[in-house]
Amino acid sequence: MLTTRPTDDTLYQALLDRDAAYEGFAYVCVTSTRVFCRFTCPARKPRRDNCRFESTIADCVEAGYRPCKRCTPMLRYGESEPAVRLLLEALEAEPDRRWSEQDLTDRGHDPSTIRRLFKKRFGMSFLELARRRRLSDAVATLGAGASVIEAQLDAGFDSGSGFRSAITQLLGEAPQKLKARSSFLKACWIETPIGPMLSVVCDHALHLLEFADRPALPAELRRLQERSGSAVIFGRTVVTDQVEAELDRYFGGVSSAFSVRIGGHGTPFEREVWDALRMITPGTTRSYSEIARQMARPSATRAVARANGANQIAILIPCHRVIGADGSLTGYGGGLWRKQWLLRHEARFAAPASLDQSG
Template sequence: MLLERPSDDTLYAALLARDAAYDGYAYVAVRTTGIFCRLTCPARKPKRAHVIFFETTAECLEAGFRPCLRCRPLSTGREPEPAVSALIDLLEQEPERRWGERDLIERGYDPSTVRRQFKRRFGVSFLELARLRRLGQAAETLTAGTSVIDAQLDAGYESGSGFRAAITRLFGAAPKHLRTRDLLKADWIDTPIGPMLAIADRLALHLLEFADRPALPAEIRKIQENTRSAIAIGRCAPIDQIATELDSYFAGQTARFDTRLAAHGTPFQRSVWERLRAMAPGETLSYGALARDLGRPAAIRAIAQANGANQIAIVIPCHRIIGADGSLTGYGGGLWRKRWLLRHENRMNSRASEGGTSHEPDRESPELRQPA
């Protein structure tokens, strides 16, 4: 539900209306001009037949479109708006609270502005995020053995059928079945090259992917099937740890990750991932070289498949695999991110070899994100 994209007809209607609720939810590219824009761009609106919609700016760039100079779709700050940070803090303090627009108004917030900011950042409104958080709390109480009716009332649902439908739709199981299942937590982590989704249990990290990765919904379903677990919005120790380690990585301080990883994959896939983790930051290998390192020179295709099956981005650094001719090969997070990460790690190496002490994060201009 969190990852569904509106239909193209809905997005085109939002474009014509300059509906701020969809700003950042998708981007429009105009075939006749070769330019892509935000849906709120003030420029003259193109005809329906001349546009194509993308979910991310990376997809627009990779398709060969240029960013609009009026609405500047690439200029998205890393820091959230003050209202977003403040409301997220309030939500974590009272995850069981039933928030409404009146609560926002009483705290001096404009509901439409809050809705737009949360839609842009998370893909859902604040009130929807609060509802999901409340359902997450209910799922936690169910897995701890609480009765369904008590969990329903704690979540603020007067209707039992409505509560059962909401739980089933969000977690893939009816409330009574959640009482026998483990619970995974999922949360967003901001990075300079886009938000990432982390999923973990109380012991290990199961997934770390860029939120705009096309395969992400399938990966989430696979985790649920393999672990027989429900997923709730929230944080646990491994997510807190990997968020801290990613901050250090993007600040150029260290490329070491100590967060415990869940043991997914076949024995062969895990051997490929272990070799990737043994690589030095900025070091690159081709599929053929990696196959020879593992003593399986004929297993190039299997190694490529293992690389594609990796669902722990950056920590298992599949971005360090390049073509035999030195060119950049496919990357689930987008080739522009792959290039960004390799340049970032090369700069980290340069500072280390020079004995520098600067820990300033890389401030690459948007132009450097565009594919060559």
């Protein structure tokens, strides 16, 4: 990677200095007010312990923060495109409105063009952005102890069934059940050189880490919620920060070591296989039959393969290091091209050791 994200302390100092050099590079989310700001915001600066920093506006919105009305981060970010600016102004004027493609057409916009512009700038379409705003506000209302009907009205839903359907689709839980929850699993996108990954964490451990385009991802999310009994909302915890930092070091060629705690999912046999996967040295590979023999279960090759496929923690539990007995790459949920990329990347970690031994 060509650049390294500054530390949060560096970003906080830039916030205090109103350093314009950080405009668009990162945003500050203020936990006490639930708003996010540009670094040059004229408002009084929050305390350090009330700040968290996100790299994109999409991350801020997905984590449930609203744009600051003083520094208008979304409007500034979209000012080079008149259509984007007009729609963001309209969204700020009516944050509770349920926008549709017909609304865009009525305003003289081509929906496909608007979708492309917003995805390029914010990582999501305008309609998705508006929906996330409404639903994040609704979750905050529920969390503050309001009734489901109050949250429904705050989110701009006339229909109770429509509101319940939207909340359930986003969070995997009906609003009435969500209101009774004291904690959630937090989902967040993490950018990598080989594509975005979705991480799902709690306050103490990582529960899922998969590439965004993995076909099995929706099923894995449903299975995770069923096993954990928890709803999933967009947000971050300190575990997210740790996963992101360790992935940065991994992809930057600095370290292949991961110390983040992993949630205890899977059957005892699956966990035994996953432990064996983590013992494979970076830069080397094993076959399913070799892992089975290592586990003193030489006849369990197929069961090892199934457990390998059930792994929902990509890279950290390195199922990409398992190949066929004939040396072929075999299947990989993230795509064979990623498997090949990861193995070549990890060969760099093994190179120094090889040089030392040859000397």
